[in-house]
Amino acid sequence: MQKTKRxxxxxxxxxxxxxxxxxxLQKKLKAKGINCTQATLSRNLRQIGAGRMPDSKGGYKxxxxxxxxxxxxxxxxxQVLPVILDLVDAKGLxxxxxxxxxANSTAFxxxxxxxxxxxxxxxxxxxxxxxxxxxxxxHQVHMCLEIVLPGLHEQIKGK
Amino acid sequence: MQKTKRxxxxxxxxxxxxxxxxxxLQKKLKAKGINCTQATLSRNLRQIGAGRMPDSKGGYKxxxxxxxxxxxxxxxxxQVLPVILDLVDAKGLxxxxxxxxxANSTAFxxxxxxxxxxxxxxxxxxxxxxxxxxxxxxHQVHMCLEIVLPGLHEQIKGK
DNA sequence: TTAAAAAATGAATATATTTGCAAAACAAAT
DNA sequence: ATTTGTTTTGCAAATATATTCATTTTTTAA
Numbered sequence: 087m088q089k090t091k092r093x094x095x096x097x098x099x100x101x102x103x104x105x106x107x108x109x110x111l112q113k114k115l116k117a118k119g120i121n122c123t124q125a126t127l128s129r130n131l132r133q134i135g136a137g138r139m140p141d142s143k144g145g146y147k148x149x150x151x152x153x154x155x156x157x158x159x160x161x162x163x164x165q166v167l168p169v170i171l172d173l174v175d176a177k178g179l180x181x182x183x184x185x186x187x188x189a190n191s192t193a194f195x196x197x198x199x200x201x202x203x204x205x206x207x208x209x210x211x212x213x214x215x216x217x218x219x220x221x222x223x224x225h226q227v228h229m230c231l232e233i234v235l236p237g238l239h240e241q242i243k244g245k
Numbered sequence: 246m247q248k249t250k251r252x253x254x255x256x257x258x259x260x261x262x263x264x265x266x267x268x269x270l271q272k273k274l275k276a277k278g279i280n281c282t283q284a285t286l287s288r289n290l291r292q293i294g295a296g297r298m299p300d301s302k303g304g305y306k307x308x309x310x311x312x313x314x315x316x317x318x319x320x321x322x323x324q325v326l327p328v329i330l331d332l333v334d335a336k337g338l339x340x341x342x343x344x345x346x347x348a349n350s351t352a353f354x355x356x357x358x359x360x361x362x363x364x365x366x367x368x369x370x371x372x373x374x375x376x377x378x379x380x381x382x383x384h385q386v387h388m389c390l391e392i393v394l395p396g397l398h399e400q401i402k403g404k
Numbered sequence: 405t406t407a408a409a410a411a412a413t414g415a416a417t418a419t420a421t422t423t424g425c426a427a428a429a430c431a432a433a434t
Numbered sequence: 435a436t437t438t439g440t441t442t443t444g445c446a447a448a449t450a451t452a453t454t455c456a457t458t459t460t461t462t463a464a
């Protein structure tokens with residue numbers, strides 16, 4: 087999962103540092119041992135939905151759109167992950183099993199990440215149905231969920 | 246005021262239509278009788294703080310950052326303008342006179358436009374002090390206020 | 405008004421970003 | 435393991451955007 091790792095690194099870097107060009111981002115990644123071309127970054131930045139705004143210093147700054155809730159409610163990774171018990175594909179959809187009572191909050195969390203790949207979610211008490219958008223492969227949704235919930239697949243595999 | 250007119254037109258166009266490139270914007274402006282080069286648009290887009298985000302169709306879209314309040318409170322132009330009575334320069338600052346009791350709401354409105362040129366405002370009952378940021382010329386603030394409150398100078402001149 | 409200073413503009417150029425295409429890496433199924 | 439199909443990637447080229455510089459326009463001050 088070389089790409090996923092890079093996507094995560096990019097998200098982290100552009101939210102934490104002032105990135106003003108693909109080239110600058112490329113260098114930061116290199117420093118972390120992640121090598122790729124500027125062309126790949128162009129594609130990756132699009133994929134994660136990164137935008138660009140003028141900064142006050144006459145340059146430009148790349149940014150990740152705020153995920154409405156995640157920041158203000160600050161649901162951290164460590165609180166979200168342990169409640170997820172299983173993840174299975176079914177009929178082009180995904181079913182996530184959680185600890186009892188945790189489906190809604192987790193689905194809420196996923197929804198608020200506003201990923202393009204996910205059309206929506208429906209949550210019961212301990213089960214979430216994730217509905218991918220048309221044209222999105224099963225595999226893409228898995229990648230997407232891994233981004234929304236880093237470590238997810240690790241987590242599941244261990245159960 | 247050729248430039249101000251263009252800036253206003255650009256703001257209007259990119260909020261109302263899907264603009265995906267400088268060239269596209271240039272054509273829309275031309276259709277409105279406003280001619281300029283791509284170079285000028287590059288500079289203008291920076292000035293008004295326009296950003297760029299990936300759209301779902303594989304392209305990009307220019308946008309104007311939301312002015313937190315203006316949209317949700319929807320203080321329209323027509324309600325704001327008539328309460329402003331005068332506008333004078335003083336010691337590098339600007340003094341705005343309003344109808345009694347209208348200074349605070351007007352200042353609030355200006356503040357929430359979050360213009361770079363304006364460091365802040367202080368409002369009494371019928372008077373607002375506008376404090377420009379260091380390095381901003383008096384003229385720049387006027388341009389800026391004209392953008393925040395379209396028709397402002399027209400309005401004042403008529404009194 | 406007129407002269408001087410500042411700001412805005414276009415043309416050309418430099419730089420940055422995106423994309424087509426072929427090769428490589430990866431995944432799925434046999 | 436081997437084949438087949440899909441995704442990812444780099445390279446090179448195309449496109450889009452930013453900037454330099456010279457000129458024109460606009461503002462300021464006298």
